[in-house]
Amino acid sequence: MYAFTFHRPQTVRQAAGLLTKNADAKLLAGGQSLLPTMKLRLASPPQILDMTLVEGLSGIELSGRALTIGAMTRHYEVNASPVVQQAIPVLAKLAGLIGDPAVRHRGTLGGSVANNDPNADYPAACLGLGATIITNKRRIKADDYFTGMFSTALEPGEIITKISFPIPKKAAYQKFRNQASRFALVGVFVAKRGSDIRVAVTGAGSNGVFRVTSFEEALKKRFSPKSLEGLTIPADGMNSDIHGSAEYRAHLVGVLARRAVAEAIGKPAA
Amino acid sequence: MAKISLIVNGNPVNANIDPRTLLVQFLRENLRLTGTHVGCDTSQCGACVVHLDGKAVKSCTTLAVMADGHEVKTIEGLAADGGPLHPMQEAFREHHGLQCGFCTPGMIMTAVDIVRRKGNELDDHTIREELEGNICRCTGYHNIVKAIAAGARAMRGGASASQAAE
Amino acid sequence: MSATGIGASVRRKEDRRFITGAGHYTDDINRPGQVFAYFIRSPHAHAAIKSIDSKSAAAMPGVLAVLTGTELAADKIGNLICGWMIHSKDGTPMKMAAHPALASGKACHVGDAIAVVVAETLAQARDAAEKVKVDYTVLAAVADPVAAQKPGAPQIHDVAANNTIYQWHLGDAKAVDAAFKTAKHVTKLDIVNNRLVPNAIEPRAAIGDYDSGTGTFTLWNTTQNPHVARLVIAAFVGMAPEHKLRVIAPDVGGGFGSKIFIYPEEVVALWASKRVGRPVKWVCDRSEAFLSDAHGRDHVTHAEMAFDAGGKIVGLRAKTIANLGAYMSTFSSSIPTYLYATLLSGQYEIPQIYCEVDAVYTNTVPVDAYRGAGRPEATFVVERLVEVGAREMGQDPAELRRKNFVQKFPHQTPVILMYDAGDYNASLKKAMELADYKGFAKRKRESARHGKLRGIGISTYIEACGLAPSQAAGSLGAGVGLWESAEVRVNPTGSVEILTGSHSHGQGHETTFAQLVSERLGIPIENVSIVHGDTDKVQFGMGTYGSRSGAVGMSAIVKALDKVEAKAKKVAAHLLEAAEADIEFKDGKFSVAGTDKSAAWADVTLNAYVAHKFSGQELEPGLKEGAFYDPTNFTFPAGCHICEVEVDTETGSTEIVAWTAVDDFGVVINPMIVEGQVHGGIAQGVGQALCEGAVYSKDGQLMNGSFMDYSMPRANLLPTLKVATTMTKCPSNPLGIKGCGEAGAIAAPAAVINAITDAIGTEQLAMPATPSAVWSSLQKSYKLPHAA
Ligand SMILES: Cc1cc2nc3c(=O)[nH]c(=O)nc-3n(C[C@H](O)[C@H](O)[C@H](O)COP(=O)(O)OP(=O)(O)OC[C@H]3O[C@@H](n4cnc5c(N)ncnc54)[C@H](O)[C@@H]3O)c2cc1C
Ligand code: FES
Numbered sequence A: 001m002y003a004f005t006f007h008r009p010q011t012v013r014q015a016a017g018l019l020t021k022n023a024d025a026k027l028l029a030g031g032q033s034l035l036p037t038m039k040l041r042l043a044s045p046p047q048i049l050d051m052t053l054v055e056g057l058s059g060i061e062l063s064g065r066a067l068t069i070g071a072m073t074r075h076y077e078v079n080a081s082p083v084v085q086q087a088i089p090v091l092a093k094l095a096g097l098i099g100d101p102a103v104r105h106r107g108t109l110g111g112s113v114a115n116n117d118p119n120a121d122y123p124a125a126c127l128g129l130g131a132t133i134i135t136n137k138r139r140i141k142a143d144d145y146f147t148g149m150f151s152t153a154l155e156p157g158e159i160i161t162k163i164s165f166p167i168p169k170k171a172a173y174q175k176f177r178n179q180a181s182r183f184a185l186v187g188v189f190v191a192k193r194g195s196d197i198r199v200a201v202t203g204a205g206s207n208g209v210f211r212v213t214s215f216e217e218a219l220k221k222r223f224s225p226k227s228l229e230g231l232t233i234p235a236d237g238m239n240s241d242i243h244g245s246a247e248y249r250a251h252l253v254g255v256l257a258r259r260a261v262a263e264a265i266g267k268p269a270a
Numbered sequence B: 001m002a003k004i005s006l007i008v009n010g011n012p013v014n015a016n017i018d019p020r021t022l023l024v025q026f027l028r029e030n031l032r033l034t035g036t037h038v039g040c041d042t043s044q045c046g047a048c049v050v051h052l053d054g055k056a057v058k059s060c061t062t063l064a065v066m067a068d069g070h071e072v073k074t075i076e077g078l079a080a081d082g083g084p085l086h087p088m089q090e091a092f093r094e095h096h097g098l099q100c101g102f103c104t105p106g107m108i109m110t111a112v113d114i115v116r117r118k119g120n121e122l123d124d125h126t127i128r129e130e131l132e133g134n135i136c137r138c139t140g141y142h143n144i145v146k147a148i149a150a151g152a153r154a155m156r157g158g159a160s161a162s163q164a165a166e
Numbered sequence C: 001m002s003a004t005g006i007g008a009s010v011r012r013k014e015d016r017r018f019i020t021g022a023g024h025y026t027d028d029i030n031r032p033g034q035v036f037a038y039f040i041r042s043p044h045a046h047a048a049i050k051s052i053d054s055k056s057a058a059a060m061p062g063v064l065a066v067l068t069g070t071e072l073a074a075d076k077i078g079n080l081i082c083g084w085m086i087h088s089k090d091g092t093p094m095k096m097a098a099h100p101a102l103a104s105g106k107a108c109h110v111g112d113a114i115a116v117v118v119a120e121t122l123a124q125a126r127d128a129a130e131k132v133k134v135d136y137t138v139l140a141a142v143a144d145p146v147a148a149q150k151p152g153a154p155q156i157h158d159v160a161a162n163n164t165i166y167q168w169h170l171g172d173a174k175a176v177d178a179a180f181k182t183a184k185h186v187t188k189l190d191i192v193n194n195r196l197v198p199n200a201i202e203p204r205a206a207i208g209d210y211d212s213g214t215g216t217f218t219l220w221n222t223t224q225n226p227h228v229a230r231l232v233i234a235a236f237v238g239m240a241p242e243h244k245l246r247v248i249a250p251d252v253g254g255g256f257g258s259k260i261f262i263y264p265e266e267v268v269a270l271w272a273s274k275r276v277g278r279p280v281k282w283v284c285d286r287s288e289a290f291l292s293d294a295h296g297r298d299h300v301t302h303a304e305m306a307f308d309a310g311g312k313i314v315g316l317r318a319k320t321i322a323n324l325g326a327y328m329s330t331f332s333s334s335i336p337t338y339l340y341a342t343l344l345s346g347q348y349e350i351p352q353i354y355c356e357v358d359a360v361y362t363n364t365v366p367v368d369a370y371r372g373a374g375r376p377e378a379t380f381v382v383e384r385l386v387e388v389g390a391r392e393m394g395q396d397p398a399e400l401r402r403k404n405f406v407q408k409f410p411h412q413t414p415v416i417l418m419y420d421a422g423d424y425n426a427s428l429k430k431a432m433e434l435a436d437y438k439g440f441a442k443r444k445r446e447s448a449r450h451g452k453l454r455g456i457g458i459s460t461y462i463e464a465c466g467l468a469p470s471q472a473a474g475s476l477g478a479g480v481g482l483w484e485s486a487e488v489r490v491n492p493t494g495s496v497e498i499l500t501g502s503h504s505h506g507q508g509h510e511t512t513f514a515q516l517v518s519e520r521l522g523i524p525i526e527n528v529s530i531v532h533g534d535t536d537k538v539q540f541g542m543g544t545y546g547s548r549s550g551a552v553g554m555s556a557i558v559k560a561l562d563k564v565e566a567k568a569k570k571v572a573a574h575l576l577e578a579a580e581a582d583i584e585f586k587d588g589k590f591s592v593a594g595t596d597k598s599a600a601w602a603d604v605t606l607n608a609y610v611a612h613k614f615s616g617q618e619l620e621p622g623l624k625e626g627a628f629y630d631p632t633n634f635t636f637p638a639g640c641h642i643c644e645v646e647v648d649t650e651t652g653s654t655e656i657v658a659w660t661a662v663d664d665f666g667v668v669i670n671p672m673i674v675e676g677q678v679h680g681g682i683a684q685g686v687g688q689a690l691c692e693g694a695v696y697s698k699d700g701q702l703m704n705g706s707f708m709d710y711s712m713p714r715a716n717l718l719p720t721l722k723v724a725t726t727m728t729k730c731p732s733n734p735l736g737i738k739g740c741g742e743a744g745a746i747a748a749p750a751a752v753i754n755a756i757t758d759a760i761g762t763e764q765l766a767m768p769a770t771p772s773a774v775w776s777s778l779q780k781s782y783k784l785p786h787a788a
């Protein structure tokens, strides 16, 4: 790890001020993505802004038809929260599938969504649920937020403060793990809220998380795994690496989408 | 440099450190608590697991400054000095849950944390899933799983309660 | 059987320090004034080093030295060696290229050590390393062993034309050809035995410490065999004479072979400590380990098995290309030859066997012994051939095996080995019962009902362990003898120290060796301690590998204990005023036959030292004896593993739903520890079969050089394991032990692949059978890696 100076801002405003002043400074949330990169000397931020003391960034709040979760809320808190388990059970489950218990004790929602790892789980939930990413400057729709692998609509000095998830009627997430890293080789999130049907895929696409509109259209007719039978997505634009070819990933998207829909309607395959 | 003060295994510790010091380095090099090990550089193996405010964390993926104002427990602090072994330590020995011993401190600290969260009756499936972040190259996990199930039962009442209150 | 004697599952004496965090691994040790080494490694698989500019690095804060191959050569530090001579078919010796500890002139694999920075702190060393400018001319590289032999392939070392180290063979080619002509059926397979990265969870580490006052070096090192390290570093590398070099192996966190070898880093740590006048510590990072620990396996094989009309095997032939990587590691030459081809007879009576092995250089990390070393590769060949043969001929795979088992012992195979004892039917039968083989069809239907394919796979393996009769090993090219040593030191108060040349890095010797002594001398196990891993304390020994510590290491202890008992009887005779011939020793008590006179163990040991009851002319005082034990044969553990899987056809994932292992290890000292060894071995074998495998790009970049991309077996990859034993005593050593350390890793891969191919109905599948590989195999789009 390269040397850096360490700051502990107390408010979002202070943090934002420091970020604007120091173009290469990095926010430190749970550190579960940032620290591994710094340890391998792949990142060398000259300033680190630890967010643990910043007020008002964690917490889970249910209001009307949305669940709002603070950026610094850790994965285990989302996983164990009775409020989340009640309102959007799949979100609690998804948080429990991230990494391992020790990673979940540190990693945060905001960190994951800011990082936008192409194999991460939360981006699929955000896109699949049509979430709104709320920053110190504005509200960004998930559809506009994820702009490619490790790339987001966040501007310099912009800090995620919370994320608001509309409550779906039915939703499920199927994660197929990469055997080595345990991130998603492919993960498919499906959700139905009124006539709004979303199918979001992580892990597979070479541009990060994406929606499968052809599946969504089919599911609009009938929200059943049967509607997806025979449907596939093209291998073009899928990742291809030692863990799986583009064809394999495209194939898994179909399989996991069907399984997710089956789970969402309460009829999971064996 | 950064000033930190924290509690390690029940004892207050103050230090002035380079902020890039990882918690595991701080424990091993500054405090000479070498029971916490380093088995990888990508946060996967779990040899470095310690408790931060009672919860399992990877000390190789935590800066020492992040522990400022908090409480850390390592394998050395699991049983009281000179006192009897923690039931989970005892169970690893009784069920031959270790061979070379290198992954063992991380396994035991993880195991105690599993009991805190999942209770004293653990089935094999749960234990295996919960060990997602701990790699052992020696045992094939069979006896680790047995040891954790037995340790969890032995922790009933006593240690699990005190652990939760940590 | 006493509670702590032979056959008891005594809880391990060493555990207390490990479960309390009080172990002492190399990285836990710090020397006063210690500084840190960081290696600069080649990012290219093959490149000429035009120049190394270390000026600005040397000026960085805290830096004590930046050293390269030039300084190494100037100080006349010798090359690393491979200690086992193999001759080609044509009689020419193997082509061993120079292997300097720091590259000289060119880099031959990604990770090849080019230079080392020594600084006050590790961070300073790393910071400075980034300032060292190495100017490379990148050369064409080759990573695939088949491609490496092709005309026009990049030439890695001048000594080895076509990158070929040797072209070795074993057996009678003509006789095999003749046997094949008589065959009714021939099964042919192309097999890839995937390259594995050992990944002991403790990374390698070394501390070199030069004492200028006495001119001695001390090396703390993660090694499985400290004496061999000392021998090589003294005699070949020429660091210091043997008596001026002390090697200490403290607690070692797993080895599996990878910590046998003598590596560049420990040589450099020693050398640098003399150069800078401070102790020098080096600890390997995991990603660095991927590029610098010797890998295992990596064979490409074509094999054929011929059967007669009745299903009896009449012949086997195999042609293997073994990838040894960029340099020949310490024992690398022996693995694909004498530890591989000699096992191709399996548990079967095969009249004729012929095997050809080409060993080749490639621009990859060196390859050497990894748990099982050669024997897993052989077992995989044999057990796949038998299984596929049975399927092709429409016979029950278990029945075909039984039909071909060796029944009479001793049995001379056509490939050197003489099997001394075994009962292969017994282990097969017991395994089939425990696995409910009969009920498989019903379980398969059950699986089909919920959309899964179920398969069952058998692996009846044999291994040659207890390495090794020195004379035999020597005649096959070994550079060292493979005996073991022991010294039994009895203290005046009766407690006992055993000094052994074996080394424990997870095997539990502190317990099992003490059990042996406790049983033999009738003293409490707490009164026995085991000393190992320090060349200054322990007489010369060969270390631990090849499942040899029980069969060879403990036999040496038995021999020394015999001598101790004989001497103690003499002392007792004086003490009890009786004739030596009348002294009986049992349960820790000496008594005079036919009388009620007796003396306790501690009385006799005290008297051995106070020496008041006998004169110096009659008897030497003291009670300490040593012995060297050279085995008279290999030992032959064997057994049967049965794996049952369910395959999800949609995703290609395989779940192991049941595992049964029945092994014959001869006499077992501590069943708990033996079972643990089996579990660990199975996990490594399952890892090889389902998820592990180093992947190199064509130009020699390791594509999965960290735990993020190289998949290690996790707890949820494995099922609960059913482990049992059968027993035939090993006739060649006093305890009847065969050895158990490698069995699981040897048996498992074939069992898994036999089960998966049974489930999916095609043999087109190589290891690792990852979900994506199984899925493509099901799509019929599967291509074997390395296909020429
Ligand atoms: C072993 C391991 C396994 C893992 N497995 C998975 C997995 O299976 N699935 C998965 O999804 N993830 C996985 N992760 C990643 C994990 O979920 C991380 O916690 C997460 O990606 C980042 O969150 P963090 O709080 O740790 O962020 P940090 O590492 O602290 O920060 C990540 C990045 O986000 C920025 N950032 C942080 N917070 C904010 C904010 N509020 N506003 C703007 N920018 C911010 C930081 O500056 C940094 O660039 C794994 C990690 C590890 C170590
Ligand atoms: S050392 Fe922390 S996870 Fe491996």
Ligand code: FES
Pocket: B097, B098, B099, B100, B101, B102, B103, B104, B135, B136, B137, B138, B139, C201, C253, C254, C506
């Ligand atoms: S006991 Fe050796 S790694 Fe687990």
